[in-house]
Amino acid sequence: MELNVNGKPQNYGGEPDRPLLWVLREDLGLTGTKYGCGVAACGACTVLIDGQPQRACVTPVSAVAGQKIVTIEGLDSKAGKAVQQAWTELDVVQCGWCQSGQIMTATALLTEKPQPSPDEAKAGMDTVLCRCGTYQRVNAGVARAAEILKG
Ligand code: FES
Ligand code: FES
Numbered sequence: 001m002e003l004n005v006n007g008k009p010q011n012y013g014g015e016p017d018r019p020l021l022w023v024l025r026e027d028l029g030l031t032g033t034k035y036g037c038g039v040a041a042c043g044a045c046t047v048l049i050d051g052q053p054q055r056a057c058v059t060p061v062s063a064v065a066g067q068k069i070v071t072i073e074g075l076d077s078k079a080g081k082a083v084q085q086a087w088t089e090l091d092v093v094q095c096g097w098c099q100s101g102q103i104m105t106a107t108a109l110l111t112e113k114p115q116p117s118p119d120e121a122k123a124g125m126d127t128v129l130c131r132c133g134t135y136q137r138v139n140a141g142v143a144r145a146a147e148i149l150k151g
Helices: 020-027 078-090 100-111 118-126 135-150
Strands: 003-006 010-011 046-049 051-053 069-070
Touching: 051 100, 069 118, 069 135, 078 100, 078 135, 100 118, 118 135
Parallel strands: 003 069
Antiparallel strands: 003 010, 046 051, 046 069
């Protein structure tokens, strides 16, 4: 089957029900997407599928054939760049394990709604867990990225 990962075509000839997370990390070497729980509970493995956040640990690779898969390595949309700038400015990251999931989720949120209310931003970001407790900085990062997007 043909996959489109970060704008590049990739031929995949393995098991169709292999989780996308392992195709990305092990087959394609895109290790920026992390494994946290394996059961769609933590959000560490979030990638964008046709712009929507999706948990790669429970997504069979066959389900995303022909769709646009974007990982943290290929995140270069306007919202994605604003989020990465905000994350750097505010030094959001602690250990980093959850952060590609945080960044992908924030990007999807701000792509859909570039100026979310604080409650909307918090509700969107509450779906990704952080063992280091960076939640306040994550929320500040989303607010700063929204400011950057406003210009
Ligand atoms: S590793 Fe996929 S949601 Fe936790
Ligand atoms: S920064 Fe360590 S788990 Fe979130």
